[in-house]
Amino acid sequence: MTSQQHQRAAGKRAFITGAAGGLGSATARMLARQGAKVFLTDIDGDAVATVAADINRQAGEKVAWSAPQDVRDEANWERLLAEAALAMGGLSVLVNNAGIGSLGAIGAIELNEWRRVMGVNVESVMLGCKHAMAYLRDAQPASIVNISSLAAFKVDPDYTAYNTSKAAVAALTKSVAVECARQKIDVRCNSIHPAFIRTGIVKPFFDKLGEEEATRKLVRGIPMHRMGDPDDVAYAVLYLASDESRYVTAAELVIDGGARAV
Template sequence: MSVSIQPRAAGKKAFITGAAGGLGAATARMLARHGAQVFLTDIDDDAVAAVAHEINDTIGATVAWSAAQDVREEAIWVERLEQAVQAMGGLSVLVNNAGIGSLGGVEQIELKEWRRVMGINVESILLGCKYALPYLRQAQPASIVNISSLAAFKVDPDYTAYNTSKAAVAMLTKSVAMDCTKQKIDVRCNSIHPAFIRTGIVAPFFDALGEDEATRKLTRGIPMRRLGEPDDVAYAVLYLASDESRYITAAELVIDGGARAI
């Protein structure tokens, strides 16, 4: 007896922030390959448009759209979600991927920088969930995936704002998940916590130190002794976005080569 293989995200309509490169772009490509429509946003309009065009060329159909977005701006969230719903005919997945790093201990960091990090890494997720939920409620079963970091659990005193923001994402995710269960709606909300992934964020280490030394330094706290690849995270998003994970909410999915265990 033959068994038909269906794309894992067939029929899903996903909104992905920070999608001009790195994890956001990898996630968009992954979801599109598995049957989803994707609406990509990023503060870099040209770069995110290029990713959408690439996806459409690869798939051979219009399954991706893009627009510029500063995720800190409340009014822009409302506009972009409306635009996405019109383009895709609905919304069933929100991937809050946009985020930034920041260096500075508690005595060094400026209040302006602290607020910038919190605005992009935390408040944007609050806004995304707040304004996406009315659409997600109409598309049950639906899913919210928030990209956090291993830094939510393993603290480096030189990354005060970043550590704090990523820990806040983990708790905000649980709050949203419990709010949805309280409302008795089938909208799940989970967070993903990667260690170092081979994206543009770590490129300066390789430029400065070379492949071997950069890898050694970045993986010294990772038992598997290697960096993750963007698709390692994108596959996790695919699982959480798909109906395969219907019984998972308020979870923290750690993708770290074993680093949290030590």
């Protein structure tokens, strides 16, 4: 583990959704390495328990807990946040990372699919912010980090529901941030907007086209000509979760290899 004097998240207590793999797992490991306690949730309870156990093996102490969670279930949010606060001695960071992709242009998307995407990608973020606020208020300075996407700004019409959901996350983030600031609550709220990151979300493209061809297609609009790695996002979460970002709120942190600029 990192030496105490260099632990950028020392004393932080973070609740992270969608933490079984990809960005969520990388974020949990990053925060734990940097001194935070972490409570991990995911719809796949077995997989997220494995991540938590691995973190504890590496840390040599009890710093990680886990639980299965359907982020669309409000009662589940209330119960798990209480459980997390009890286990960690409070809650000072919320990372709303859980999300799903969806393919379908406006003429093809089914209403049930639209509602599924909005439930996981938008309503869950609202529920997390709403029910975590009392705990975060008690742990000021505190931070909410919402994982959105470059798709909030640069859209592909074949991903109508996904684009819309990620733009909604950006707007919701600003609403929460400004409300906290107006009430003089030291709870910051920011969104992160990655382009394609090398996680399970790109696996269907690899399976369909092969990794080399899929990568070529995915990065053709990215000036740096590569996908990001999970730690590229995890480091951004670390910054926003830490006290290094005390004057940063309502911000949109874009991690895209320059794609938004072209």
